[in-house]
Amino acid sequence: MPELPEVEIVKQSLKSAIKYKKLSKVIVKNRNLRFKIPINFERSLKNKVILNISRISKYIIIEFKSNLYCVFHLGMSGTIHLVKKKFDKITNLSFYQYKQVPKKHNHLKFVFPNFNIIYNDPRRFGFFKLFRNYKDLNLYFKKIGPEPFSKEFNSNYLFKKIQNKKKNIKNILLDQSIIAGLGNIYVNEILFYSKINPKKEGSQISKNEIKKIIKYSNIVLKLAIEYGGSSIRDFQNTEGVNGSFQKEFKIYGRKGETCSRNNCKGIITKFFQTNRSTFMCEICQK
DNA sequence: CCGTTAACCTGAGAGC
C-alpha cells in the first residue's frame, strides 16, 4: 500500500495519538509476519513510555524510554487502526472505509488506557522489529539512501549513482539504496513530470534530466503529503480520512487515456518492468 | 560487484 507520503501521514497521525503516552501492553495474535515477531516483543514493550515517532523511508520508528526502538513496515497491505474504548464502543478507526475494524488479519494490538492501536495486514508483508540501542537502529538503516527532501539528494549524488548503470531509470528510482521512499506510483508520476522514458538506462540520463528528477521528486511527494496521501483502495489516515492525491495522478492507472500535457495527443500505455506496472506517454517521455 | 527473477501472502475484480 504505502509509499513515502502515505507512511508520512501514518507517522503524523500516530504521533499525535501516542507520543508521550504509556503503552499498557501489546497483544500479538499472529507472529508470522514477513519476519517472525520476536518472542520477547510483548514483554519488552509492556508499560513503556513513548518518547517519539519518526519515519525513515517507508519505515516508522517508535522510540520508547530507555533506548528501545520499535521499527515497523507496512509492506503492501499493512494498516494501522486507532480504536477508542469510550463506553465500550468503537468511536474511531482508520484506513479501511468500513465503519468498523476489519474482522480478519488483525495481527497486533497495542493497548493504551483509553484506546487501542491495531495492526492489520492481509498479505503479511509488513513486520515489526526491536532495537535496544541507537547504534543498532542506525546500522539497520545503513543501506537506505537519502530522503528525496534532503540536501544529500542532489545532482552530483544522483549522477554518481547512475552514470554507470545499465539498469533502466524506473528500476533505479525504485532502488531504496539510491533514493529512500519512492514506490511504483510515485516513480511513474515523477518520470512523467520529468518527460523521461522509464525504459531509458541510467547511463543515458542527462544532467538536465537528473535535475528534473530531483525537482519533481520533491514537488510530487510534497504535494502528495499535502493531499493526505493516495487512497487507491483503502488508505486513510488515523482519523479515518481518505487521502485524495489519487485524483491528481497524471499517468499511474491511466492506460488508454490521452496524455494530460498541453498539446500532447499521446495515448497512455501500460507495460511491465520486472513485474511492476509502468505507465507512460510514448510521445512526451523521451 | 551488477542485474534479473522468484518468492513471500491474501483478496478484489474481470472474464467466462
Added chain:
DNA sequence: TGCTCTCAGGTTAACG
C-alpha cells in the same frame, strides 16, 4: 453463482 486467472502501493534471497 462460481470457477479461474490476473493484478496489487514492497522487499529480498538466490542465481548467473
